[in-house]
Amino acid sequence: MSSPLSILYELLLNMMPLPDVGDKHENPPPAYEESKTPELVHEAVEVTDDGRIGVDLNSKLARGLSVFLPNPPDYSSIITPGEIKHVAWPIKLNIIIQVVGSRGDVQPFIALGTELQKYGHRVRLATHDVFQDFVTKAGLEFFPIGGNPEELMAYMVKNPGVIPSMKSMRQGDIQRKRAMIAEMLRGFWSSCIEPDPVLQSPFVADAIIANPPSFAHVHCAQALGIPVHLMFTMPWTNTRAFPHPLATLKNVGSDPSAANWISYSVVEWLTWQGLSGVINKWREGIDLEPIEMMEGPNLASALQIPFTYCWSPALVPKPLDWPSHIDIRGFFFRSAPKYTPPPDLGAFLRAGPPPVYIGFGSIVIEDPEKMSRILIDAVQQCGARAIISRGWGKLGGPEMDNIFYLGDCPHEWLFQHVAAVVHHGGAGTTACGLLNGRPTTIVPFFGDQPFWGNMVAVAGAGPKPIHHKILNAQNLAEAIAFCLTPEASAAAGKIAAQMSSETGVQTAVDSFHSHLPLDKMACDILPHRPAVWNYSKKKRTVKLSREAAELLNEHMKIDQNKLELYEAKPIFIDPHHYDPISSTTSAFVASQYDAVKATGNMFYKPYKEYKRRNEHRLDQSPHTSHTRSLASFNGERSGSGSSMTTERKRGNVAGKMAAASGKAFGDFTLNGFKAATVDIPLACSEGLKNVPALYGDKVRDNGRVTDWKSGAIVGGKSFMYGMGEGLSDIFVQPYKGAQKEGAVGALKGVGKGTVSLVTKTTSGILGLVAYPNQGIAKSIRTAVKSSTRKKIMQARMIESVYLARSSSTRDEQLDRERVLARFEELMRSG
Known part of the structure; x- marks a missing residue:
């Protein structure tokens, strides 16, 4: 029988995505989409006759995943089924609804968007281009994301589960699907910050509603620092009540409810395995860090993203193990359209x-x-x-x-x-x-x-x-x-x-409103408007809406250059380190993967640059060829002009190839340095710190590292508390145990104290180095990767001017004197 560590190591190696080293025609598909599917996945799953995924609960994959899953909770004591409270919502938001799927998937969200408009929200629905008329005729703004839903439906009919067929691989369906998803991810991000395609009115999202297969939702919300709410017609959250709709189970054992729970994570793992390369490449494009292999599956659940299921509880009641941020609210019906039959x-x-x-x-x-x-x-x-x-x-x-x-x-x-x-x-x-x-x-x-x-x-x-x-x-x-x-x-x-x-x-809509952080979203001056800026002066910080900031800037009450983006709901995707063995192993394997990828790129990237140059040279239109012929003729007349141009082009190609190789070598060196000084020490330190959780004790939270300052603070706390608690627990734990269980408890306490002495002190020493280095790395990344933040600021500025100038024509005119007076009051109170 394999040990838990060997299961984990094999799980990490087999579930690791392949390097994403080419364009959409050159990229290898993810591991399970290869004809040589990893044994771990083959052993764990098979496509059944009805198109669902047969999950073997006795496979290494299922057993490995179960190590990382917490015990299913029971919320039955706090759930009040059927309780619905109307939520008054005063703030008027820019809401983007992101939907992938067929007309039947889009239609419920049209009904939702129409209802949201009744609260004064500006609602934009981002979906496939073919549904533009369907959306706009309902009175909603539309933003095209690309993607062909008919082609997507055809792919799903041929590959109804998660794992594609060999026929699809031979026909190139997978590459087209991956290219389509990449296109849609870019479209969804654009839908959050770009003007209306028709009216050109500026738009920056204040909140996101999405169905899970749109995939961009959490990542767009993280980049913008805004709330996100998922809504779906299909169970997507771990429950003991029934298995994942895409899964059928075998080797369930004596506890079918636990098997149901695990089935959701298996499907999530397979989905992430297929899309992680596409998603992480897109995340890099919007200046977000790639998500580690252990964090991608069940991401929404780990972040406790609010979820509303749109089906009738008359058919499927809310399971007792779903927490309060998950609701079932009934099917979404639009108002019956006026229709006269032919x-x-x-x-x-x-x-x-x-x-x-x-x-x-x-x-x-x-x-x-x-x-x-x-x-x-x-x-x-x-x-x-x-x-x-x-x-x-x-x-x-x-x-x-x-x-x-x-x-x-x-x-x-x-x-x-x-x-x-x-x-x-x-x-x-x-x-x-x-x-x-x-x-x-x-x-x-x-x-x-x-x-x-x-x-x-x-x-x-x-x-x-x-x-x-x-x-x-x-x-x-x-x-x-x-x-x-x-x-x-x-x-x-x-x-x-x-x-x-x-x-x-x-x-x-009530569910959506109830999960929004009202107190954090309101402008300090115009409370019916969402805050999008922070302005600090004399140690006083105020939250400002678009309109308030532009008005104050017009009256020279603020320095526009000192405005900073405000995040009403920041999202942090941090690795979870459950124990020192799994966390350190995961970090080590990830560093190996990065090293292999960077080494391959040192050879592949120059070749790709050379190949691209040759393809560009050969792929010329008749007009371009004619132009080049004229250039050659003129070069001959002028002597050696043509040969000089050729030599210059060869030099440019060689220079680009050398630059590509140098960049890959730089990535290799940087990744290796980061792994040795940040990733592996941090994983080990966090894993050691979390050892007490394995036997039910509470783990101290030393804070989150966001920059070099917080890194130094967390590192200091880690060392101080780690050394202090590690040395004292050798006495405290036996005393606590004796009070609770007598002599047996005292003996257990000796064991806990001994473990604590080793783990907490070692964690503190490692943390003194790892956390400050992590903070420095984050500060450097923030400084270097700033283009997306600048684009968001620019979009916010443009929208601020647009709204402030158009507000004078609205029924809700801004009381300029009241705004200015309120700002002065806030500044004095600071």
Whole structure:
């Protein structure tokens, strides 16, 4: 049997992403996307027939991850299910909503954005370009992020789980997917700080709402220092109640609830393994440090990011092990759009009994003709009337009296006129069908669709889901027949009655507001405006909004150059060092990886520079070639001009190659120095300091290192408390133990005191070096990596001027005298 340390070391080596050393055409895919998938991942997971991930709980990966997972908590004593409080919110914010997915994923957030506007917020929805009209017609601002949702849906149908198929690898799907994600990450960051693409009105986000697959959310919030709130239609948080919707479990053992809990972390690890290279490269581009391999998975959970799930608790109640910053608030429904059916649809609905709706929305179907034949044959077998939605799958068939082929039509209207619904199981479509009391058959393709199919079946409102790979006319006809029974209709009606009392969008807005730090976000002068600047004078610091700062600057009450960006909700992504062995091993392995990557780049980067130059030379348009011919002709006339230019170009290429190699060597030296003086000593010191937590004792918090000053302070505290407590615990721990458990407790105390003497004193000595060095490294990085901060400041300045100048035309005019007087009052009080 392998030791815990060997499991950990193998886990770290196998889960490490490959170096990201090229452009989008040259980058190797992440480790598990290679044909030579690491044994650790092969042993742990397999793709099942229904497209989900089969997780072996007895694998080294699962056992290794369980070492780092805390015991599942139980919040049952403090949870009050169904309690909803309306939150009055006075501050008007710039809110960016970031969404990746299909039309069904975007639609709930349109409803959310419309509700947020009622509070005076400026709401911008950032998503794929193809949804621009869908968003703007609802009255929301739109920002394009790129990415092709149809291509994304096609990829997900072929690779419904986390691990892609060999067919996808051969066809280059993975590289296109990674390039698309990189494009969307850049688009999401731009959506936070760039002006409206149409109106050119400045915009800088004050808060972020996002669905988890958008991936940029936490990182954008960290760069801006603003709150972020996640919302989703699919369980994404560890729970003992049920496994991850993308996972099926085997070798569960005697405790299935613990297996459910671990399944979420396994899926998170695999997801991070596939995307860490893309995300970290993008983070470097916005001056954020790369996230270490142990911190990427479960990042939102570790940071306790507020989470609102938009489904009905009538279907899935809140698990008892979810904390208070996680809410379930009901499905998000938009106001029913005004819709007049075309004459042919109206005539079909009037021509007979209510039909069955069949459609798969934004799903891209590989063989539309085969799927259409199955649907038509099933309808004919059960003798029903049907409306078949063409959708992105391009379904269709011959004209028949009992079948109508439908284009675009809002479900909110249509589902009032049908007897039952058959669809792919998207959360929004499922919710709309159940809200109208329609029995439902779900034919899942990927993602959370099997989850919702099972939930509907458990409630009795439909049959068990039929995965699209095993769908045929016979089982579909049987499913439709079940939906047309009185029992299914009664079950769906019961759910509809419960859902009709829910106000998902309104309570989700309350959830969002309740988790915002109101006291930290308000301007000290205009409390209904968000603070974005800090201004310090005579040891007094005030928080200023955009409008207040510009007004004070116009009246020369402040020096604009002394304004500093204010972060209402700073986010710190620090490595977690659970114990000295795992933390030091992790730091050592990471340093090895950096060394190997830098060594490879010393040879690869010059070659890449040479190759790029040759490709540029060969890839010339006719116009460019003509220009070069004229230049050559002129060079010949002037003598040696052409040869001199050629020699100069060769020299430039050689110089760039040497510079690329020199930069890679510099990275090698810098990374090695940082690993030896900061990363490894810090990991060891932190791991030793946290040893008491392993046997239930409290660990002292010496503060966070953000710059060289705080590094020196934390280093001093670490040494002082480490030496003091380490020397005293040899006496204190036996005394405490004796008081609690008598002689046995005293004996335990001797052991604790002995361990404390070694770990705390060693941690203090190492910390005296590690923390100051960490602070110096952070200060240097802040000074060098400042371009993004400057861009944010510039965007804030532009928006401040824009808002101050436009405020005179608003109903809410700024009381200039009141602002100036309040500022003078604050300065005097300091």
